[in-house]
Amino acid sequence: MSDARAENVTRDVRNGGDLVVETLHALGAKTVFGIPGQHALGLFDALSRSELEFVSSRVENNSAFAADGYARATNEVGVLFLSTGPGALTSLAGLQEAYATGVPMVVVASQIPLDGLGARRKGMLHQLDDQKASAANVTKSQRLIQHASGIPSAIQDAWTEAVSSPQGPVWIEIPQNVLLDPVVVPQVEDALAEPFDNPPRVELVREAVKWLTASERPVIVAGGGTRRGHAESWLLSIAEKLGAPVVASPGGNGAFPWTHPLSLQSWVEDRYVTEVLEDADVLLVVGSSLGEVTSNYFTLDPRGRIIQIDAEPRVLESNRPALGIRADAGQALQAIDAALTAEVLAGHRADWRGQSPEDLVAAVLAKVAARLDGQDLAKERQFMADIRAAVPDRMQTFWDMTIAAYWGWSCWDARSGQFHSAQGAGGLGYGFPAAIGGAVGLKQRVLAVSGDGSSMYSIAELATAKQHNVPVTWLIVDDGGYGILREYMEGAFGKATHTELARPDFVALAEAFGVPAQRVAPEGVKTALEAGFAADGPNVVVVETLLKMFAPTHL
Numbered sequence: 001m002s003d004a005r006a007e008n009v010t011r012d013v014r015n016g017g018d019l020v021v022e023t024l025h026a027l028g029a030k031t032v033f034g035i036p037g038q039h040a041l042g043l044f045d046a047l048s049r050s051e052l053e054f055v056s057s058r059v060e061n062n063s064a065f066a067a068d069g070y071a072r073a074t075n076e077v078g079v080l081f082l083s084t085g086p087g088a089l090t091s092l093a094g095l096q097e098a099y100a101t102g103v104p105m106v107v108v109a110s111q112i113p114l115d116g117l118g119a120r121r122k123g124m125l126h127q128l129d130d131q132k133a134s135a136a137n138v139t140k141s142q143r144l145i146q147h148a149s150g151i152p153s154a155i156q157d158a159w160t161e162a163v164s165s166p167q168g169p170v171w172i173e174i175p176q177n178v179l180l181d182p183v184v185v186p187q188v189e190d191a192l193a194e195p196f197d198n199p200p201r202v203e204l205v206r207e208a209v210k211w212l213t214a215s216e217r218p219v220i221v222a223g224g225g226t227r228r229g230h231a232e233s234w235l236l237s238i239a240e241k242l243g244a245p246v247v248a249s250p251g252g253n254g255a256f257p258w259t260h261p262l263s264l265q266s267w268v269e270d271r272y273v274t275e276v277l278e279d280a281d282v283l284l285v286v287g288s289s290l291g292e293v294t295s296n297y298f299t300l301d302p303r304g305r306i307i308q309i310d311a312e313p314r315v316l317e318s319n320r321p322a323l324g325i326r327a328d329a330g331q332a333l334q335a336i337d338a339a340l341t342a343e344v345l346a347g348h349r350a351d352w353r354g355q356s357p358e359d360l361v362a363a364v365l366a367k368v369a370a371r372l373d374g375q376d377l378a379k380e381r382q383f384m385a386d387i388r389a390a391v392p393d394r395m396q397t398f399w400d401m402t403i404a405a406y407w408g409w410s411c412w413d414a415r416s417g418q419f420h421s422a423q424g425a426g427g428l429g430y431g432f433p434a435a436i437g438g439a440v441g442l443k444q445r446v447l448a449v450s451g452d453g454s455s456m457y458s459i460a461e462l463a464t465a466k467q468h469n470v471p472v473t474w475l476i477v478d479d480g481g482y483g484i485l486r487e488y489m490e491g492a493f494g495k496a497t498h499t500e501l502a503r504p505d506f507v508a509l510a511e512a513f514g515v516p517a518q519r520v521a522p523e524g525v526k527t528a529l530e531a532g533f534a535a536d537g538p539n540v541v542v543v544e545t546l547l548k549m550f551a552p553t554h555l
Contacts, residue, residue, distance in 0.1 A: 017046030022188035037083020040110035042179030058460035062433035064094025069434030074441035085126025101424030105169035159193035165311035165328040200327035219280035224251025225287015229329030243350030254414035271553035390529035400431030402451030429457025445471040462513040465538035473532035
């Protein structure tokens, strides 16, 4: 056989890797994130014969963050390819964020050959006793595929599970030989993955409506599930029908119009807002566990009845007794809104002890502002206002676990953009790689915000941003260490220990990657960001300043 004929035969041979990428493409995937590895070479060879775009990160944890950011920004499924052993394990902290926040992802990890699986220790590279068990705490489910013929159905099932509420990442692993061996399975032409229906029970909707229409002081807490369930329109309608003030959790930021007369915005860490939640006779909690931050660090003590809606049954009544409704937030609020007819609402009027809900909201926000006025926070408030003024209304933003983000949880008006943060699991390093994923999916510029400590978790992804010419502007607030931990320790112990960091010249470092960067004073952040937004490709803005948090009200 001639060399040319041998080459043609090789090109015609399909393997398990082809089945993976064909199924993903048929399901609607457009982009894959990850890093190649020895046992995963069949996946990456198949990508060369696929229309799927591949974004090569530098650390697997950041690949997971990027797939997460892609999914949040686009409302599509994030797809992640992982190598075996160390590569798979390195992704787990990123997957914890996606799992905690309910981000739909399909994770395809390679595995050692089939004959190495089980209790025997054959000494294979990257061998683990049970790799998928390592992912059990951070994914909805885990599957091992042992035969190529099972690949299409397994991926289709995983996709269905990922997009079904409660959404989240789903883990699939495929042995090296299954990915590489030739297959007789025909090319995958179509695949369908519809989310499982998760409606509320009729009698629970009826009871919730009875409570709400009988209430005088209803209040709504909009958690992250409100956004994941695309329930914003029904939330707005219900709030206006009932005259119910709405406060968003950090994950729910953006679910309700920031400047609406009923909006308590996201000031869940303020005692004045906590008191409103406590005084409600009915508290409607949507897509939130009333967890640590939303409950103002578990100081919230509601005196009224609670209706709690969540797709995750483990969340229901996890912190407070409630009328628990296990359902997708969108489907539940749609049903409640439909039941709140003019006839049902006849005679209903919200009354906060002689005050209208709109006047109550205005008074509470004024007291929150006055509390901030009484603290030395002019620099912090102006800094956040300048960032907000620079960011276009529709631009999506991605925030790391840093002091600026903690301010953003409470004070950021997302407008028509989307606010994304790592508040689900709270790990460092989320902002920049997630922004890369978001920008790749949107084909639009986004903003990432990190501190100097958190930025060092993902600094290698400057190479990714440069390689793919990703339109992301990265704001690094350099305060010389782990700023929030410094503040916590000084408050608790009178001194901070091991929070100070030696760090690089971030501008020179970015430029070493070929990424334009500039250093500005805090008062120059607006102009610098606007210039970065107008540029092409990635760029970095560094601000050296020490930001403080507003004083806590739960102590």
